[in-house]
Every structure is written in C-alpha cells, then in structure tokens.
Amino acid sequence: MKGLYCKPGGSEAEPKFVIQETTLPEDLGNHQVRVQVKACGLSPLDLKLLEDVGIQRDLIPVGREVAGVVLQVGSKVSFFQPEDEVVGILPLDSPSSGLCDTIDIDEHYLVQKPEKLSSVCVAGALRDGLCAYTALHTQAHMAAGHTLLVMDGASSFGLMCIQLACYHGVKVLTTSHSPQKHTFLEQLRPSVGVQDPLVARVIPVYNGSSDLLPVVLEETGSLGVDIVIDSGVCLQEEEGPDDVKLLPHKHDIISVLGVGGHWITSHQDLQLDPPDCRLLHLKSASVSFLNPEVWTASSAQQGRYLHILKDIVEKMSAGVLRPQPEEAIPLYEATVAMETVQRHQKKKAVIQL
Incomplete structure (x- = not known):
C-alpha cells in the first residue's frame, strides 16, 4: 500500500512530497485500532515545530486528519468495534500517512463519527473545529x-x-x-x-x-x-x-x-x-x-481532547457547526494538492480514498 510522505529540504530548499510504499505490522498493539481510511485532510506541515519537539526523519508522513471504518481492534480496546465509523487526528509522531488505505492508530486519538456526517466533510473541518474550541473555550474562557x-x-x-x-x-x-x-x-x-x-x-x-x-x-x-x-x-x-x-x-x-x-x-x-x-x-x-498541536503533542489532557473532538462532530452532525464545503480531490492528485497547501496557495485540501 502507498502513502504520501515529505522529504524535508535544506534550510532554504522547499520540501518535496513523494508517494512511498509502506506496510503495516501483522500484529496490532493492545490499544490500537486498524482503520480503513475513507477521507484525509491535508494541512501545511510545520517542519520547525517537528524539529522543536525532536521529530526528525528522512520521510515525514503527510495527512493527519482522517475519517474511516474500523477493520480490527487490539485485545484491550474498549471504545470501538469492527465496522464502527471513526474520525480523529494522527499524533505528530505517527509513522503512518493518513493517505494509506489502512492505518494503525491508538484508540485514544479517535471518536465515533455520526452516521449522517460525511467522511469528506469531517476530515476537512476537524482541525478548524479543534482550533476554534481551543481558542474560545480553553484559552479565552468564553461565556x-x-x-x-x-x-x-x-x-x-x-x-x-x-x-x-x-x-x-x-x-x-x-x-x-x-x-x-x-x-x-x-x-x-x-x-x-x-x-x-x-x-x-x-x-x-x-x-x-x-x-x-x-x-x-x-x-x-x-x-x-x-x-x-x-x-x-x-x-x-x-x-x-x-x-x-x-x-x-x-x-x-x-x-x-x-x-x-x-x-x-x-x-x-x-x-x-x-x-x-x-x-x-x-x-x-x-x-x-494558539497551537492546536498541543493536544496530540502531550497526553496531559487526553480526556478533555477526546471530549472536544466528540462535541465537534456532534455539533457538525446537528447543524450547529456548518463548515465551508471542501471539494474532494482524488488520490492521484494528492502530491500536487499538498504542494499547493504547503506553499499556502490554498488553506487545505481533502483527499477521498
């Protein structure tokens, strides 16, 4: 199976995005969930942030906002069952690209996706929803x-x-x-x-x-x-x-x-x-x-993070939050789409698998 990865350039060179073959381990971890990805959101990579937190690799996985269907669960997974529809954001140090057909992810980064909410819609809007919640509730204490x-x-x-x-x-x-x-x-x-x-x-x-x-x-x-x-x-x-x-x-x-x-x-x-x-x-x-990565970079408030994700998808399903519709892009255009997003010529893109 193939995924999209970033080859960081030098101090001034632009990063390159390449399609790479990748494989999953045969055995799932105790708390891991194997997910068949249906849609993946692309946002600009913050290479300086990855360097600051000590994540330096030759190939950096691209595409972290994912929506899909659970195929298999680990022995100690308690939140999900096979065939559940889920949505979540891969952690900063995830070895998997969200554009792979199938990924393994810890259950504590996922929430249930409401049935009436499309995978493309939620994958495209989840990050903005998380930023809005972080800014208004966590930091500004809105009332x-x-x-x-x-x-x-x-x-x-x-x-x-x-x-x-x-x-x-x-x-x-x-x-x-x-x-x-x-x-x-x-x-x-x-x-x-x-x-x-x-x-x-x-x-x-x-x-x-x-x-x-x-x-x-x-x-x-x-x-x-x-x-x-x-x-x-x-x-x-x-x-x-x-x-x-x-x-x-x-x-x-x-x-x-x-x-x-x-x-x-x-x-x-x-x-x-x-x-x-x-x-x-x-x-x-x-x-x-406002640093939305703080939730997945630290596990100090994992419960609050999952509560926020759950509330976002529920409010989107109820029509309280209505994101701007994103046109789904086919997988074969993912490399060009990511280059456009990385150069900030486009805010984000959603790939439908």
Whole structure:
C-alpha cells in the first residue's frame, strides 16, 4: 500500500512530497485500532515545530486528519468495534500517512463519527473545529454575554469560531477581506432556532482604510471586546503583499481589547514593544498563543481532547457547526494538492480514498 510522505529540504530548499510504499505490522498493539481510511485532510506541515519537539526523519508522513471504518481492534480496546465509523487526528509522531488505505492508530486519538456526517466533510473541518474550541473555550474562557472579534470571519477557521461563539450566546463582530466575503458574512444565519444574523457587525478591511477601532468602540459602548481571535498579525506598518496588508496591526488589536480581555493569536513570532505591553498591563489583558498541536503533542489532557473532538462532530452532525464545503480531490492528485497547501496557495485540501 502507498502513502504520501515529505522529504524535508535544506534550510532554504522547499520540501518535496513523494508517494512511498509502506506496510503495516501483522500484529496490532493492545490499544490500537486498524482503520480503513475513507477521507484525509491535508494541512501545511510545520517542519520547525517537528524539529522543536525532536521529530526528525528522512520521510515525514503527510495527512493527519482522517475519517474511516474500523477493520480490527487490539485485545484491550474498549471504545470501538469492527465496522464502527471513526474520525480523529494522527499524533505528530505517527509513522503512518493518513493517505494509506489502512492505518494503525491508538484508540485514544479517535471518536465515533455520526452516521449522517460525511467522511469528506469531517476530515476537512476537524482541525478548524479543534482550533476554534481551543481558542474560545480553553484559552479565552468564553461565556454568554461576552463580545468577540474574529479577524477574517469568512475563512474556514473564522467561520467555525463565529458559529461556536453564537451558539454559546456571544456577540460576534468580524472583518471581511473582499466584497464577496462581506456579503457572505452578512447573510450568515443559524440552521436551527431564531433566524437572526450570526454576526452583529461586519467590518470591511479591503478598501484601504480600516475603521476597526471606531466601529468596535461604537458596538461595545466604548468598552472594547472581551476576546479577539486573529488569523495573522502585521508587526510593522509598512508596504507588503496584498494579503499582508489585510492583516490587523498588533497595536490595533490591543486597542480594541476591553479590560480583562483575551487576545488569541496564531502568529508564532509575535513581538510586542514596551508601549504595547504597557497598554496590555493597563487593561489587565492577556495574550495566548494558539497551537492546536498541543493536544496530540502531550497526553496531559487526553480526556478533555477526546471530549472536544466528540462535541465537534456532534455539533457538525446537528447543524450547529456548518463548515465551508471542501471539494474532494482524488488520490492521484494528492502530491500536487499538498504542494499547493504547503506553499499556502490554498488553506487545505481533502483527499477521498
């Protein structure tokens, strides 16, 4: 059987993605489950993170968000039986590529997949759902009555944050990166319950001048928001690519935070100047770094992690979380698709096996 693997390049060379033959051991571990993969989500590989946690290999498995059917279970497996439909994220040190026909995975990385939920849908959205839960529940301690600002709400991650926050009674503001995305966000409605807009205010940032601070202050009675979730940050006010120009400046984010607010950032190399830190101190606000890999890199909170995964798939099945549909790509296009994802020309891709 074949799987997709990454050959890391040098310090400046781009990584290469290759199809390799691989085999599974004959015997399953006591707590392992053998799964026939139906769909696999592709996300960019963070090679620096793998190096930081001591995972250095000639060939790194690619494709970790998987959905499939249980074929066989180990002697001590208690959660699953053969023919159960499951979904999960392979750990960072997994020897298997999610694009293999069949993989072995520890039962503690999997949850049951609801029958009405398609494998392609859940494999494409699971990572974004996990990021949204981590940001809002684990780091920001979201509660009903809070106000949330989501940067680029039309992205797959931003959409998950908006829907999850609205479900819990949070007032949501968001930014839009194009006229089409602006219209899409204004027309968002829940699939169940009262058909009020999900977003209280959509703030355009694509027309050159951003009214972010005055609009947020107007919507919050000059108090600022309780939570800000970014999708990247501009560290310096200078000219750059169009996608960088759309990112908020770090000082703007701190300015819109209310007293005791939480800023959840996905910017790994965030640098704050003393005036920024002073403003955070005056507001008694905090900055948290969003690293979704922390759940599979550490087993300290494995029970909470499984609870989150289970809640994500249940809310997706119930229509509370409605991810943007991803077009399934056939297996023979996996290498090209992964190269596109790795160069950030596309956010993610879903391979149907």
